[in-house]
Amino acid sequence: xxxxxxxxxxxxxxxxxxxxxPVSPQPTGDQPKTGSTFSFERFSTDPTTGEPISSTxxxxxxxxxxxxxxxxxxxxVSKMRTEGIGEVTDAYIYYDPNGDFSVAALYNxxxxxxxxxxxxxxxxxENVIADTTYSVGGISISNKAxxxxxxxxxxxxxxxxxxxxxxxxxxTLESVVTSSGVSQTISLSQDGYFxxxxxxxxxxxxxxxxxxxxxxxxxxxxxxxxxxxxx
Numbered sequence: 446x447x448x449x450x451x452x453x454x455x456x457x458x459x460x461x462x463x464x465x466x467p468v469s470p471q472p473t474g475d476q477p478k479t480g481s482t483f484s485f486e487r488f489s490t491d492p493t494t495g496e497p498i499s500s501t502x503x504x505x506x507x508x509x510x511x512x513x514x515x516x517x518x519x520x521x522v523s524k525m526r527t528e529g530i531g532e533v534t535d536a537y538i539y540y541d542p543n544g545d546f547s548v549a550a551l552y553n554x555x556x557x558x559x560x561x562x563x564x565x566x567x568x569x570x571e572n573v574i575a576d577t578t579y580s581v582g583g584i585s586i587s588n589k590a591x592x593x594x595x596x597x598x599x600x601x602x603x604x605x606x607x608x609x610x611x612x613x614x615x616x617t618l619e620s621v622v623t624s625s626g627v628s629q630t631i632s633l634s635q636d637g638y639f640x641x642x643x644x645x646x647x648x649x650x651x652x653x654x655x656x657x658x659x660x661x662x663x664x665x666x667x668x669x670x671x672x673x674x675x676x
Contacts, residue, residue, distance in 0.1 A: 476523065476540040477644045478676040481509045487530065490665040492653045497667050505529030517549055517559060546639060560592045564612050564639050567596040590620040602638065602647050604670055611638040611647045643673055
């Protein structure tokens with residue numbers, strides 16, 4: 446459950462970094478520039494009502510630290526650093542010329558595969574996040590994680606006192622872990638609300654999942670953009 450939850454932060458572990466390390470910056474297009482910041486408030490949500498639990502509020506900020514990179518087969522990639530939730534995490538983001546948005550998260554400095562949100566194309570996307578085999582105590586374990594994302598529609602949100610049009614999408618994350626011929630599947634879904642005029646998510650929400658032991662529904666997670674500064 447922990448591994449798949451990390452993917453919701455925008456993806457998870459897979460391939461080795463080796464030759465996929467970013468190379469020299471290239472000219473960037475019309476997208477948030479280096480130094481742009483996005484400040485969020487994150488809450489756990491009540492398992493029954495889905496409402497945010499005020500006592501769980503945390504604030505974190507995502508900052509564009511580099512632009513114009515070449516990474517995992519794409520050019521004009523930006524690097525983003527998130528701080529303020531007990532750890533510092535990096536991810537790579539890509540603004541497709543067709544208006545879609547892709548993310549490759551890092552886990553222990555290892556990048557996931559690209560996960561594409563169909564912001565403008567409105568076409569369902571299916572991406573392999575991880576497809577690995579490793580050994581624990583001499584036992585071979587394989588893990589394949591995928592993300593399927595669909596377009597839902599547009600809505601209006603108020604951000605910084607202004608009405609902003611956002612694109613709602615729903616992403617389903619599935620991880621299949623196989624060991625000694627026995628497979629276990631874990632699935633999670635999250636809603637993403639992307640603001641094209643801002644260039645980032647205005648809100649994300651993943652509903653609480655069922656506890657595999659007790660069967661009870663657990664708390665979900667809600668993140669809301671409360672301020673931003675575009676450079």
